[in-house]
Amino acid sequence: MPRLHQRYQERPSRLDGAVVWTLDAPSAPGHPARSVLPDGCMDLLWSAGRLIVAGPDTHAFEVDPRHRGSCSAIRFAPGTAPVLLGVPAHELRDHRVDLAELWPRTAVAALTARIDRSADPAAALEDFALARSADTGPPDPLAAAVVEGLRRGRSVASTAAEVGLGARQLHRRSLAAFGYGPKTLARILRLQRALALIRTGLPYAEAACAAGCTDQPHLAREMRDLAGTTLGAYFAAGDASANSDTPHPSGSSTTA
Template sequence: MPRRHQRYQERPSRLDGAVVWTLDVPPGSELSARSVLPDGCMDLIWTARRLVVAGPDTHAFEVDPRNRGSCAAIRFAPGTAPVLLGVPAHELRDHRVDLTELWPRRAVATLTGRLGRSADPAAALEEFALARSADTGPPDPLTAAVADGLRRGRSVASTAAEVGLGARQLHRRSLAAFGYGPKTLARILRLQRALALVRTGLPYAEAACAAGCTDQAHLAREMRDLAGTTLGAYVASAAANNDTPHPSGSSTTA
């Protein structure tokens, strides 16, 4: 019999900065243990008639290889999900929680019923996020500017100066919006920039410098601290699983 593989797909959402993704893991499929690396994002995941919130990660999250079935999700840009959910990001840091722990059960039951009846749960979840965003409004423009500056490789100090926030104000707002302080977010986004370059085939040293690390050794340390692995192991794993890529960042089943 032919091997069965998990199937992951994603597309940009109509919600600014978000990504809609689906993952199908058929019974009997081959699925090895994998790590999901931190990326500053949060996800709302529909799986097995449950809605799960994946909070912002500070380290790699190990996916249980025994998980099977299908899920649909929306991955929010840094700083977006806390506004939509009404929960500070730091309260969900490194956690996966049922939405019923955050919202009234009746409201969650209404939403899960709608998703359960939908022929396309991913699209229905996106419509919910768009409607919710219309009600709550956009993220704090200051923290959005912070995330944008750090994503572009600006230093924390220059980013704070750009948005006119002092160190304490920036840290407090970052905890609520991103789940951790600006220095941690900067490290995570820098690692993601470096890995994106590594995946294109750029040598480690060049990727490290282009992403803002001092040298390859610096990138290697960040990889161990944040991802719990080495650059070589990451590249080997990515190559081995090239036909069934896993969702990036915090997007994962609970």
């Protein structure tokens, strides 16, 4: 089967911690579904005149090839989107939802029309996110501290102690900010860290240990549980290198 041509581009956003990205991926009904790997993030996507919120994933999200296509989006850093959207992250976990289901339809229609008219929909999305951030204020700084601690490989218990919360409090705050508990977030961040290391050329076993896994079989199990595939299949597929410098975005197509 011929490989699909697709082009992914991204750049840092002027909104702290966010990334603006575009994907040109023609729909192809004859091709199998593609998978989006969990990354701890949430995205706001514009595609074919629709605004869609990609909620936080706990497993690989299958993208129907009939629904693939060119899109523009902004990927929010973990824990920041719920403040902007006014919706707890756990309500959107493992879902893709039209923004009109979360906000008044008249407001969404006006925003959609503005982005439709824009010569650069990605930039228009970024402008909207910046304006929205100015109205809502900054996200909970605790969320950023939790992400930083887990990214450094700290345990959930030590991260909770570091931010001054008990285990139950941290779990409750994490559900609202990230969509799932800190243990799940730690697993997702660790997997993404390992994949990023492998993309640099590090062998699987070394990447597993450097990312915080006990060994390569541990990383292999995490890959199967969270991504629904194997390391070999992931890196053998062409899409796995389409965005080789950063984790694939929640709304884009990666590999299956």
